[in-house]
Amino acid sequence: MKTGIILLAAGGSSRLGQPKQLLLYEGQTLLRRMALTAAESQCGRVIVILGKDADACAVELRDLPVRIAQNQEWAEGMVSSLRAGLAVLSEVEPEAEAVLIMVCDQPRVDGNLLRALVRQCQGNTSIVASGYSDALGVPAVFARRHFPELMELRGDHGAKILLAQHADLVAAVPFPEGAIDIDAPEDLAVSE
Numbered sequence: 001m002k003t004g005i006i007l008l009a010a011g012g013s014s015r016l017g018q019p020k021q022l023l024l025y026e027g028q029t030l031l032r033r034m035a036l037t038a039a040e041s042q043c044g045r046v047i048v049i050l051g052k053d054a055d056a057c058a059v060e061l062r063d064l065p066v067r068i069a070q071n072q073e074w075a076e077g078m079v080s081s082l083r084a085g086l087a088v089l090s091e092v093e094p095e096a097e098a099v100l101i102m103v104c105d106q107p108r109v110d111g112n113l114l115r116a117l118v119r120q121c122q123g124n125t126s127i128v129a130s131g132y133s134d135a136l137g138v139p140a141v142f143a144r145r146h147f148p149e150l151m152e153l154r155g156d157h158g159a160k161i162l163l164a165q166h167a168d169l170v171a172a173v174p175f176p177e178g179a180i181d182i183d184a185p186e187d188l189a190v191s192e
Helices: 030-041 054-061 078-092 111-121 144-152 160-165 185-191
Strands: 003-009 045-050 067-070 098-103 127-132 135-143 170-174
Touching: 003 030, 003 078, 003 111, 030 045, 030 054, 030 098, 030 111, 045 054, 045 078, 054 067, 067 078, 078 098, 078 144, 098 111, 098 144, 111 127, 111 135, 111 170, 127 160, 135 144, 135 160, 144 160
Parallel strands: 003 045, 003 098, 045 067, 127 170
Antiparallel strands: 098 135, 127 135
């Protein structure tokens, strides 16, 4: 199944007070770590959406096999970056049958998880999400039939709203470590 990967990394990290994407985790910035994970998973072409602090973030990606795109509307919220990513995906992979959406602040995501999500979506399942903390979330894969709905989203809630709206269609891949995300400096200590 031809899949594109969109790594959302455009946010302003307002709660953190510094660019979350550039925080170091195990010797790498979160952004570089997640972009490498996406590329090495070999699940599909990787598109990284940058926004605030785009120049500094782009330096972290300069030698990686990823397509960088800038979201000028990043302040609107996460779904504006998702829309930007889908627009780029339609240009670079017009035959993409699915999109894998991921964020840069989940340091425990690895290639095995990404491949498992894509494999699960290859059957009759049109949405596959990571299951953690009694919830479903990213990384998640949406089949092409959901692209129009993703493009219609507005606000800062991400694609999670579609997971709730289509709960009967969603398959889950267990990922308990997905509950670990970086929103504050002390979260780095907890995640390591």
